Amino acid sequence: MSDQVTLRVWRGDSTGGAFEDYRLERVEGEVVLDVVHRLQASQAPDLACRWNCKAGKCGSCSAEINGRPSLMCMTRMDKVGGDVVTVAPMRTFPIIRDLVTDVSFNYEVAKRVPAFNPPARPEGGYRMQQVDIERGQEFRKCIECFLCQDVCHVIRDHDELKQRYAGPRFFIRLAELEMHPLDTNDRRRLAKERMGIGLCNITKCCTEVCPEHIKITDNAIIPLKERVVGASYDPVAWLGRVVRRRKVRTSDEASVQPAP
Amino acid sequence: MAQLHETEHRECDVLVVGAGGAGLRAAIEAMRRGLRTCVVTKSLLGKAHTVMAEGGIAAAMGNVHPEDSWQVHFRDTMRGGKMLNNYRMAELHAKESPDRVEELEAWGALFDRTEDGRILQRDFGGHRFARLAHVGDRTGLEMIRTLQQKAVSMGVDVAMECKVLRLLTDADGAISGCVAYHRPSGGFLTFSAPAVVLATGGVGKSWKYTSNSWESTGDGHALALWAGGELIDMEAVQFHPTGMVWPLSVRGLLVTESVRGDGGVLRNADGERFMFKYVAEMFRAETAETEEEGDRWYDDHAAGRRPPELLPRDEVARAINAEVKAGRGSPHGGVFLDIASRRSAEYIKRRLPSMYHQFMELAGVDITRTPMEIGPTCHYIMGGVRVDADTAATCVPGLFAAGEVAGGMHGSNRLGGNSLSDLLVFGRRAGTGAADYVSGGRGVAPLDGTAVDAAVEEAIAPFSRDAGESPYEVQHDLQDLMQTNVGIIRTGTELTDALTALDALAARVANLSVRGGRAYNPGWNLATDLPSMLTVSRCTTLGAINRTESRGGHTREDYPSPDAELGKVNFVHSQPSGGGYREEIKTVPEPILEMPGELHSLFEDPT
Numbered sequence: 043m044s045d046q047v048t049l050r051v052w053r054g055d056s057t058g059g060a061f062e063d064y065r066l067e068r069v070e071g072e073v074v075l076d077v078v079h080r081l082q083a084s085q086a087p088d089l090a091c092r093w094n095c096k097a098g099k100c101g102s103c104s105a106e107i108n109g110r111p112s113l114m115c116m117t118r119m120d121k122v123g124g125d126v127v128t129v130a131p132m133r134t135f136p137i138i139r140d141l142v143t144d145v146s147f148n149y150e151v152a153k154r155v156p157a158f159n160p161p162a163r164p165e166g167g168y169r170m171q172q173v174d175i176e177r178g179q180e181f182r183k184c185i186e187c188f189l190c191q192d193v194c195h196v197i198r199d200h201d202e203l204k205q206r207y208a209g210p211r212f213f214i215r216l217a218e219l220e221m222h223p224l225d226t227n228d229r230r231r232l233a234k235e236r237m238g239i240g241l242c243n244i245t246k247c248c249t250e251v252c253p254e255h256i257k258i259t260d261n262a263i264i265p266l267k268e269r270v271v272g273a274s275y276d277p278v279a280w281l282g283r284v285v286r287r288r289k290v291r292t293s294d295e296a297s298v299q300p301a302p
Numbered sequence: 303m304a305q306l307h308e309t310e311h312r313e314c315d316v317l318v319v320g321a322g323g324a325g326l327r328a329a330i331e332a333m334r335r336g337l338r339t340c341v342v343t344k345s346l347l348g349k350a351h352t353v354m355a356e357g358g359i360a361a362a363m364g365n366v367h368p369e370d371s372w373q374v375h376f377r378d379t380m381r382g383g384k385m386l387n388n389y390r391m392a393e394l395h396a397k398e399s400p401d402r403v404e405e406l407e408a409w410g411a412l413f414d415r416t417e418d419g420r421i422l423q424r425d426f427g428g429h430r431f432a433r434l435a436h437v438g439d440r441t442g443l444e445m446i447r448t449l450q451q452k453a454v455s456m457g458v459d460v461a462m463e464c465k466v467l468r469l470l471t472d473a474d475g476a477i478s479g480c481v482a483y484h485r486p487s488g489g490f491l492t493f494s495a496p497a498v499v500l501a502t503g504g505v506g507k508s509w510k511y512t513s514n515s516w517e518s519t520g521d522g523h524a525l526a527l528w529a530g531g532e533l534i535d536m537e538a539v540q541f542h543p544t545g546m547v548w549p550l551s552v553r554g555l556l557v558t559e560s561v562r563g564d565g566g567v568l569r570n571a572d573g574e575r576f577m578f579k580y581v582a583e584m585f586r587a588e589t590a591e592t593e594e595e596g597d598r599w600y601d602d603h604a605a606g607r608r609p610p611e612l613l614p615r616d617e618v619a620r621a622i623n624a625e626v627k628a629g630r631g632s633p634h635g636g637v638f639l640d641i642a643s644r645r646s647a648e649y650i651k652r653r654l655p656s657m658y659h660q661f662m663e664l665a666g667v668d669i670t671r672t673p674m675e676i677g678p679t680c681h682y683i684m685g686g687v688r689v690d691a692d693t694a695a696t697c698v699p700g701l702f703a704a705g706e707v708a709g710g711m712h713g714s715n716r717l718g719g720n721s722l723s724d725l726l727v728f729g730r731r732a733g734t735g736a737a738d739y740v741s742g743g744r745g746v747a748p749l750d751g752t753a754v755d756a757a758v759e760e761a762i763a764p765f766s767r768d769a770g771e772s773p774y775e776v777q778h779d780l781q782d783l784m785q786t787n788v789g790i791i792r793t794g795t796e797l798t799d800a801l802t803a804l805d806a807l808a809a810r811v812a813n814l815s816v817r818g819g820r821a822y823n824p825g826w827n828l829a830t831d832l833p834s835m836l837t838v839s840r841c842t843t844l845g846a847i848n849r850t851e852s853r854g855g856h857t858r859e860d861y862p863s864p865d866a867e868l869g870k871v872n873f874v875h876s877q878p879s880g881g882g883y884r885e886e887i888k889t890v891p892e893p894i895l896e897m898p899g900e901l902h903s904l905f906e907d908p909t
Contacts, residue, residue: 055821071549073664088818092346094515097555097660099443100349116663138486139822149347149462158410169419175412179437182412183443186348226632228402284856287328296361299455302334 044125046070049077051089052130055139061128064273068119074129075103075114078141090140098253101187105141106130111189111251113207132192136253144212149198154236155215160224174223181262182216184211190248196241207238208260210248217262221271227298228291230273235293239263239270281294305751307758309481309490313746314340314459314737317480317495319466319522321440322350323704324732325501325724326449326458331733332499333456341453341491342461342482344517347452349505351515352725356558357581358424359406359726360719361399365420372396373432377904379720381584382428383684383713384612384854385869385900386535387848389897390691391711394726395720403435403589411448413437417536423890425563428614428717430588432604439558439656445722446661464491465830466521468757469498469529469701470749476745477529477614477700479756485827488820490758496744497736499694499728500526500687500703505539507831509680510785511554513545516763517530519831520838521745522707527837528881531696534709535685536838537845537856540716541790543618546629547636550665554679557639557657559718561610561674564653565600566641568622569673570630577610577635580621585613616854617717619678623790626677635678642670666667678790682721683838684712684855685845688874691743693735694728701771706731708873714854762820764829770815773829780835789844793859797847802844808836808884833883844889845873 050271052060064081075093082089093103096115103114108128119127131281160168190210191197197209208216216233219225233239246259256262272279273290283289316332318325321343330853343350362375368499374435376396380387403421412433414422437444453460463485470492472478479494502522506514527533534776544557547775562568570576581589589610590596612616622637632638641650651658654669661667661674687696687707694702705725712720764770787800811833816826845856850863854857870893878888 049699062881064869069551071665072551076551076708082824083772083778087772087774088823089822090822094349094351094517095354095516096552097354098354098663099440099656100515101348102346118664142822144486144818145346151631152451152454155449155451155456160408167404167420170412171419172415175415182437184447185353185443186447201470219410222412230769232760275413302330302456 046125047077047119048126048194050126050128051081051140053089054137057139065107071173071213072119073115074107074117074127075276077119078114078129081213086185090138090142091274092142093285099185104132104187104189104192105288106132113253116253123165134198144190147204148186148191148211148293155212156227156229156232156297157299158219158222159227159298161226163215168224170223171300176200177221177261179216180256181214183256184209184214185254186279187253189251189253193247193251195247203241204236206236206243210242210263213239213242213266214258214262215255217266220266227296229296230270231290232293232296233266234274239266280284305586305749305754307490307755309758311492311756313341313494313495314338315344315495315501315740316497316733317493318499318501319480319525319688320503320705320707321347321460322351322501322503322705323445323449323722324353325350325499325728326412326446326453327726327729328499328501328704329731330449330453330456331457331730333453333458335737335741337737340461341460341496342464342466342493344463344465344485346462347448347460348568350446351518352442352446352722354513354515354611355445355722356427356556357441357560357563358397358436358441359403359445359630359722360426360429360433361403361435362396362433362725363400363403363421363423363435365416365766366423370433371432373904375433376901379588379717380713380905381716382717384479384864385713386538386894387689387713388478388710388895389901390895391728392578394691394731395711395724398727399723402730403701406445406448409448409452411444415446416801424560425612426718427559427562427612427618429719432718435561437652439560441722442737454562455875461491465687465827467761467830468753469525470753471529471698472747472750476532476700477698479749481754486822488823492749494746494755495747496746497702497740499736500701500707501705501732504681504706506680508780508784508835508839509789510781511545512680513542513556514552514680519835521702521831521834523686523841524834524837524883525695526698526701526703527841527875527877528883529701530698531701532688533686533875534688535650535714535845535906536683536841536875537849537873538684538714538718538854539680539842540615540855541619541678542681543615543622543678544676546640547632547663547675547677548634549665555660555664556679556681557674557676559615559639559658560656561639561654561657564641565644566639567609567611567644568618568834569638569640571627571632572630576625577613577621580617580624581610581613581619585617589613614715614717615734619790620857622678632675634675636675638673639676640673642672682706682716684714685709685842686714692731693738694732695735695739700744702732702736704728706840714856750808761830764814764816766827767774767813767815769819770813771810773814773816773825773832775834776807776810777828777835780839783807784839788846791857791859792846794847799909800843801840801847804836804840811836811883836883839888841875843877846888847872848889
């Protein structure tokens with residue numbers, strides 16, 4: 043490897059832009075975000091880039107590095123390899139400027155998720171076993187970097203579905219709530235009718251890019267799909283519900299937020 | 303006066319500045335009271351620095367050690383803070399944190415569990431009992447996501463990626479709102495609000511090696527001071543003993559105290575567990591004398607006393623500094639933190655997953671096999687806006703402060719785990735305080751157009767200077783100065799030099815130039831952060847000059863011992879002749895809040 047590196051960074055805004063090359067010296071141990079920061083402090087002070095923790099915990103610095111959706115703060119320059127490293131903004135979301143995209147779609151979807159709704163607190167507090175909460179804990183590792191949303195082809199290629207498709211980040215949220223030992227709501231119909239779980243065809247791209255290594259497809263989406271099928275099409279489950287006089291909540295019934 | 307610069311205008315009852323733990327908890331409380339609440343944050347929602355907290359939330363729930371109580375937690379907190387704390391804040395904090403943790407659980411937080419299904423608690427430095435409710439080593443993420451989801455379910459109004467430039471006051475000096483700008487567009491905004499809650503976090507970005515993100519520029523500290531508020535204990539800066547030291551690009555990145563709580567020990571280059579040499583008199587009675595005794599304690603707290611690696615952070619950071627100075631440091635200028643030789647790989651990966659990941663990805667070090675190289679990093683400021691403990695009110699009517707930006711709770715040194723509980727307890731109290739204030743009949747008032755124009759003009763001035771300096775250069779020099787002269791060990795002459803150098807830096811801030819447009823321009827954003835950074839750095843330096851003793855996070859080489867008289871005062875900073883980063887700062891000692899007799903008696907038992 044040479045002692046110089048070229049960072050090829052996309053510069054522009056919503057009206058258009060292009061890649062620009064910057065030559066910098068190579069520094070041992072650096073991650074892509076370090077190089078972006080050195081660029082800002084030297085050649086490109088107005089280069090827009092979102093970041094916060096620089097430790098892979100906040101999920102702010104998502105970008106496409108040599109075409110692969112990644113966190114800039116967790117991608118070592120020496121692991122990327124080569125003397126030219128390309129950094130582009132996430133392709134699925136509208137551009138604000140340079141590497142910064144408008145991720146407000148995700149915050150809008152978040153508002154439509156009915157939050158955790160527990161029964162009243164019993165004397166002495168809630169009790170839950172570690173084994174019962176570990177599934178939920180896996181999904182709560184999510185740092186909301188939205189890389190899974192970025193690679194999800196339903197969001198990427200189907201603008202017309204955005205109103206009824208939530209995307210992998212919110213499927214793990216729904217799965218977490220559905221698997222919570224204390225939750226009293228039932229979001230299965232809602233997952234199908236308003237969040238579009240059925241539109242996901244489990245290509246596992248989301249799992250592949252997750253920096254927290256959450257098994258989004260295997261542990262959240264597929265089990266959630268199974269629960270939705272049980273609530274909608276399974277004749278045995280239907281009979282069970284009739285016998286036990288249980289009802290699947292409609293999307294409207296499920297769309298309630300807990301008391302403040 | 304009429305306002306010349308056009309701004310987007312919004313109105314609310316309670317404006318919360320900052321969307322970390324304290325800000326979100328305050329907003330939830332204000333919304334519960336039915337008030338129109340708006341949260342302004344410099345970043346996206348859910349990215350605030352709270353997300354970085356690793357170890358846990360300190361609360362005397364007694365789930366692991368039933369003998370724990372608020373009294374013991376209170377006593378630990380005060381002793382950790384070297385008795386400089388606002389006792390009332392420490393008392394409320396110790397009493398209320400268990401309820402705040404349980405509340406989080408009812409809002410969806412999934413804490414690790416005990417065998418019988420309750421919230422598990424872990425050991426931490428300075429806490430007598432295992433007290434930290436946690437989720438592996440990502441407790442901050444759990445907390446912020448829980449608060450975020452709760453606030454969103456209540457329909458919170460969040461202005462994301464907005465930076466507040468100035469608070470606005472009316473003719474009587476009461477809060478009327480603020481001026482801000484929207485980072486994505488660069489457009490200016492004004493908020494009219496009778497109550498403002500500052501929850502802006504810390505100041506670490508003024509130091510070179512810090513665990514803090516770009517946001518920690520002391521905005522709230524400066525906004526309060528400029529608006530007529532007071533800052534206390536600004537010299538009390540916590541250097542966390544264990545930050546990464548290599549690679550250089552991640553130097554300062556936090557390594558959680560849980561590594562030590564879960565069995566990790568500190569060794570110097572000779573392999574010696576050096577902490578046994580650094581046990582201060584105050585902690586001798588409760589600290590193990592031998593390695594064997596310390597090791598017994600992990601399994602059974604009755605079988606031995608706690609190992610010295612779990613002394614409060616100021617003690618450990620100073621010891622590491624001394625070892626490195628004595629030439630017994632690690633290859634990259636730190637010491638070794640070793641859990642690999644003491645716990646199984648499976649245990650380490652389960653208890654400390656993010657640390658495993660962080661070292662593997664960033665340093666290429668497998669912490670289940672190799673010790674970590676660590677050293678002190680600027681982590682937290684104990685000092686902050688002076689507040690009333692019960693209401694979080696400042697001396698400016700309508701202005702409230704909670705979390706790291708508020709001072710007093712932690713005295714001169716904070717115990718690990720006490721910050722997350724601080725955010726919850728005083729975030730809630732600030733929400734209540736603000737709501738009570740607004741319910742008392744305070745409404746939205748017109749804003750001072752001249753003050754709005756002045757703030758806007760100061761912010762855009764760097765665009766019209768062609769030959770000025772780059773904000774990055776000034777920031778770099780500020781960080782170098784604070785690291786070198788106002789770092790972990792301080793001396794009188796270096797501090798006085800720093801004060802002169804800060805004046806010179808302030809003159810350079812007044813002559814910055816910025817390239818490009820206003821839309822998402824990080825160079826410009828930094829230029830607007832520098833006035834806050836300068837202001838808090840001046841206060842820290844002034845406090846450090848005045849405090850001619852060593853206490854907690856403030857260590858003076860020329861005054862190495864504590865001074866009983868100085869332990870009875872806070873140094874209070876204000877700007878009586880006008881607020882601004884170049885205006886004069888007045889610093890005076892004022893007596894600390896006196897503790898009532900019944901609380902005093904808690905300190906009589908020496909163990």
